[in-house]
Amino acid sequence: MFEPTPQVDLSSGKYLKLWQGPQHPGITGNMALELTTMGDEIVDCKTHVGYLHRGFEKLMERRTFIQNFPIVCRIAVPEPTFNEYLYAAVVEELTGIESPERAEWIRTLNLELMRLASYLMWLGGIGAAFGQGTVYQWTVTHRDYILDLFEEMTGARVYHMYIVPGGVRGRLPEGFEERCNDVLNRVEKLLFDVEKVLFNNFVFKKRTKGLGVIAPEMVDQYGITGPNQRAAGFVRDLRRDAPYLVYDQLEFDVITATESDAYARSWVRYQEMHQGIRMLRQCLERTPREGPFQARMPNVLHWEVPAGETYVKAECTRGEYGYYMVTDGSEYVRRVHVRGPSYTHAIALMEKLAVGTNIADTAGLMVSLHTYPPEIER
């Protein structure tokens, strides 16, 4: 629950005000931590955001529905596909459009591939935060192999703009399955190497075990979702609890842990990468090779979406990602709210967990919560 800021007398000479960021080592994007320290122990932490504020939600109110679709992917830089999917899904629900089965499989493949790429970047980040720069180089290289696949599939490496309302923009390229399987094999091999050098590393264990423990009762009080929640022992995953796309047809395990510290969170994510590879192999095998990949659409240049409101959510790498949309029957959206898990993980939760840790562990603690500032500022 909310705890008041401790009153510290900076003139006493006991405390030091220290700013980490906005180029913070622990996050993907720009965000600052205002730390009050006593020695190297943190006694107070305040998160400052706004360095990436581009006003997406406001921009979307002044653009037509189809003009919005290239904007949304920019809300979470390392993981744009979830924005594409959720925007498409929320518009489809309000308009009653159903995307074809083939598109649903390709979308799932796309999302899981994105999850794997995002986790690879995160895995490098947690390694680098605890002095294992080599792991970062390995994982970012393998993320690039996945970006190659995205380039082949969508024409773009980062902002794909591939999942559109009504389906996807194209079919999978010829021979994509073999090339994707090859990359998955390489990533799987890499993961076993990372397990040896990172998760069995004495220094990594020593520094992450017991760091930033999230008590189970904090989970709902702070709105914690995703791996941060599962590491605290909660068996909750939207892919299983509220299946969307074709997740109800895929076999996967919901990974949990009980220790709820930085090591447990890292281990949960590491295991989820293996589950992701398992799901991707099923997608590659079962994605229909025939059939439409785009539903019949109205003239999107003059698209009036019926009045209504809804909320659609999906399980991204960090937890519950959602789009809440209100329409009034015009060509423009009345309101869009983007719910990103970093909103609470990086602010309320980080401000709580940082207290009592030390300066050197702040970056690692932040990475262990896995936050992306752009989705906070929208």
Place this chain on the structure above:
Amino acid sequence: MSTATDLLERFGTNYRISEVNEQKADLTFFKVPKDQAVRLLRELRDDAGYTHLAFLTNIDYIERGIFTLNYMLHNYDTRHTLGMHVDLDRDNAEMESIHNMWAQAATYQRELREMYGIRFPGSPRLDDDFCLEGWDQIPPMRKEFDTAAFSLARFYSRDGRGTEDPREHMKQQLYPTHTDDAPEGGN
């Protein structure tokens, strides 16, 4: 009749619940008056299992002179989500704070103060800047705030690149002295 409708009917004996909209099997919206909202939120959290506050946001209905707050609550056991709407007077927007119920609510309320000008008395660090630093205009997410007009007034415009007719441009590039007219004195 769904469980959510049953639930809202049960609460309807003590609260003035209206505009119930079952959007889909696992999502229901409803409206409640401002003076009963926080009490109902507490009851939904403590007695009905809606323990997860997914987000708190606001919709601006400028033509009706109201703001509509939306508290999105989720019940992990029944896997059902409730969207609770609360109307506020747009010219005097103030709402009771829920920072003591969910820790992240303080951040949402701080953002709503900055972006819409809604006050939540008692909410921690409410007047601290959230995304905007040194903002001296009306709250930017209000519908009357015109982003294009603001940009034109605040920032100077830069001359764009000149446009050329490609055919003429290439002609000048390749044959700088060439003209379509016959040279003087020629045949």
